[in-house]
């Protein structure tokens with residue numbers, strides 16, 4: 078019952094009131110202790126007084142009675158020796174006085190409040206005194222009537238004995254009193270030590286009680302605070318669903334309520350942050366981080382498909398129509414994708430014009446249906462800003478775990494598949510197919526590439542670049558092939574991506590540069606003015622040795638730097654944009670020409686290209702194919718040409734295959750054209766012969782239009 082009340086009190090009372098209560102209780106205890114101790118001491122003093130005072134007074138009285146009686150006896154003895162009467166008179170007076178004093182003492186003794194004194198003793202003393210008084214009187218009377226001799230005899234016979242008896246009695250009284258006093262002192266000492274024990278016991282219990290109180294109070298404060306600390310710790314650990322106790326005592330309750338509020342706000346804020354961190358703000362789709370996490374979880378478990386989607390020609394559309402339209406287009410694409418990707422599958426925007434789909438549990442046959450659905454959804458015409466837009470996309474597909482289960486590797490392989498799809502002008506490609514060669518023979522391939530470099534099995538083919546204004550071949554692009562002893566001539570698509578992946582490209586490119594610079598220097602010596610272009614990959618661009626090596630080579634061969642052009646794809650710039658930019662600047666300072674390859678296939682915008690120290694822009698083949706028939710491609714290429722002219726960049730159209738494409742480019746003031754329609758890539762020793770024939774042909778055209786060698790007989794791959 079009391080325990081319950083205490084518990085309730087501990088739950089309700091504030092820490093302050095608990096402390097006040099505890100200290101008041103302690104103070105009260107101490108006060109009670111001191112009051113009690115002083116009271117005990119006081120009674121002790123009083124009883125000591127009582128014990129000692131009374132017996133001492135009684136002993137004094139007995140002693141006094143004894144002394145006076147003795148004195149009176151001495152006077153009597155002197156009287157008995159004094160024959161002269163007149164000398165006896167003063168002695169009588171002194172005797173009387175002594176007897177009176179003795180009587181008074183005995184009377185006081187009789188009257189005294191005397192617990193320890195038996196009245197019988199007092200009566201005995203009084204009686205003895207009375208007897209002695211009577212005999213004394215008789216002795217005195219005998220002195221005066223019968224003379225000293227009779228009196229002396231009487232004294233010796235009777236008075237002396239009575240005196241002795243009286244003296245003995247009073248002495249025994251004194252002794253008794255003394256003994257009594259000793260007894261009292263002993264009793265007093267006992268009582269004092271009892272009091273001391275009591276005080277010690279009370280002090281000890283007060284201390285014990287105080288300690289108990291302190292313990293209880295500190296527990297009643299520490300435990301609820303400990304609860305609050307535990308709550309704070311669970312919040313810190315990110316467990317937001319644990320129950321928060323109601324708490325004991327108002328302060329702790331307030332603290333716990335504050336913690337609960339704090340937790341609620343943290344949850345809200347974290348949700349907001351997570352939303353920002355995991356959701357793409359433009360489309361509202363999950364973003365790359367979200368997707369990668371989902372992919373990591375999915376690929377660690379069962380099987381499924383990862384599809385990456387890249388919008389074709391997004392950058393030029395974005396440039397031509399403006400970013401606001403581009404953003405709306407992305408929003409519309411996101412909505413269409415969301416509509417055709419249902420849970421548990423996932424669609425996300427990875428960035429730019431790249432989207433990704435995760436099809437859980439999907440296999441190759443199921444994915445064909447998914448791909449078709451996506452393409453159908455995207456190809457439905459879109460109207461934005463009153464303009465009709467036809468969207469198309471390239472898809473790369475990989476399967477986990479068949480193609481791997483590392484999310485980054487899966488993504489990279491899907492990316493490679495997209496590139497392959499774009500290159501092949503297909504809507505989609507499966508990573509597994511395209512890397513089959515590489516997959517199975519990767520290690521041997523790497524060893525073989527090393528051997529190829531040593532044995533000089535890599536061959537450089539040159540593809541002409543036609544300067545449209547004066548119908549002259551002004552340059553060539555070096556394109557690598559591998560003359561394999563068993564497989565024959567291998568196209569770069571089949572080994573360059575692998576060389577880039579393994580880093581082996583860093584060994585190939587320096588060799589390539591040496592060869593190309595050597596060829597270009599030779600052409601110059603032969604009086605053939607050709608700018609030699611060559612392709613360098615991201616790894617080459619970021620390689621600091623490239624710039625120094627190139628500079629040395631140019632000095633050695635005395636080739637003017639502007640006779641060399643380096644083609645770089647925009648994606649190569651994206652790996653490490655800052656360092657890439659730095660190296661581009663250094664290369665530009667050397668004086669070599671720089672060209673952006675495959676423009677439009679990636680995300681780079683003209684606004685971005687403008688910030689780079691480049692001289693040339695090569696429009697991707699996908700825009701040039703049937704440019705003369707496709708109004709959208711035409712609009713894009715046309716606006717790109719116009720913008721490049723304004724930016725002082727020369728424009729190269731890649732993949733020109735037909736006469737009408739070439740004519741369209743010429744009419745629209747494109748600077749340079751390259752393609753099978755002009756000339757296929759050829760080995761270096763065929764170049765002069767081809768140039769001779771083609772220049773002759775060019776000179777023969779009436780309107781100065783370039784002659785087209787559609788399907789020339791030069792060897793190509």
Ligand code: C2E
Nearest residue numbers: 556557568569570573612613614732733734751752753754
């Ligand atoms: P690229 O730099 O865009 O090279 C142009 C590619 O388009 C060449 O393919 C060329 O043969 C092809 N081409 C040219 N005109 C036409 C045409 O009218 N129609 C069609 N369908 N294709 C045309 P190739 O030689 O197979 O090279 C493929 C890619 O391999 C190159 O694309 C380039 O990215 C890479 N590559 C080639 N040689 C090298 C090299 O030495 N170093 C590096 N890093 N990459 C290289």
Ligand code: CA
Nearest residue numbers: 554612644674
């Ligand atoms: Ca190129």
Ligand code: CA
Nearest residue numbers: 674675695731
């Ligand atoms: Ca290209």
